[in-house]
């Protein structure tokens with residue numbers, strides 16, 4: 001006669017057999033770009049930095065016109081280590097360098113080599129030894145682990161081609177309980193300007209969902225009176 005399994009054991013085995021396998025661990029190198037080519041102009045070796053200064057440092061650009069209030073809301077304090085990820089031409093670097101002071105560090109991270117060179121030259125010309133221009137990569141901000149009190153990204157989140165990998169690298173770069181500040185465009189169908197709808201891949205809710213899934217808690221939507229942009233403050237969980 002065939003031996004019979006006790007009913008409870010047979011049920012447990014059946015349940016195990018029907019469970020899906022655990023998901024494979026996330027491999028940053030295998031993440032697919034959410035916006036192929038969006039940074040090609042910036043990473044082009046022929047990038048015209050002066051033309052970018054004219055584009056980014058125009059009063060008609062809301063985040064430039066409100067740069068002082070935005071920088072204040074980042075909350076950099078003397079002695080802190082902060083990072084401006086996607087620093088561009090350095091619109092916010094002077095403010096952050098001033099706020100962390102001579103005893104702090106302001107990393108100015110860029111994936112565009114010509115911006116990195118220009119940021120380094122600018123900091124040297126302005127005698128800001130606390131500013132360190134860093135060449136990051138599309139999937140990795142290339143900052144020392146556990147080094148930053150605050151990471152700030154203005155008008156840059158929608159340029160992250162690999163948001164999960166990049167957020168993972170920001171998470172690693174932050175100290176426990178560190179802050180991530182994101183300023184980006186409101187993207188609202190039927191309301192936002194067409195070029196924003198075309199250029200910016202997602203709205204605020206998606207950004208919050210992605211950043212939350214990467215190990216952060218949203219702690220504030222900072223009211224700065226911005227019309228086309230939002231300012232979100234997150235804290236590193238754990």
Ligand SMILES: C[S@@+](CC[C@H](N)C(=O)[O-])C[C@H]1O[C@@H](n2cnc3c(N)ncnc32)[C@H](O)[C@@H]1O
Pocket residue numbers: 039042043056063085086087088089090091109110111112115136137138139140141153154155156159160161166
């Ligand atoms: C629209 S610009 C904003 C520049 C600056 N934050 C400002 O508001 O004036 C976006 C910048 O993000 C940079 N960028 C894009 N992806 C990046 C990444 N993964 N890490 C660091 N910088 C990135 C681009 O090279 C570009 O200079």
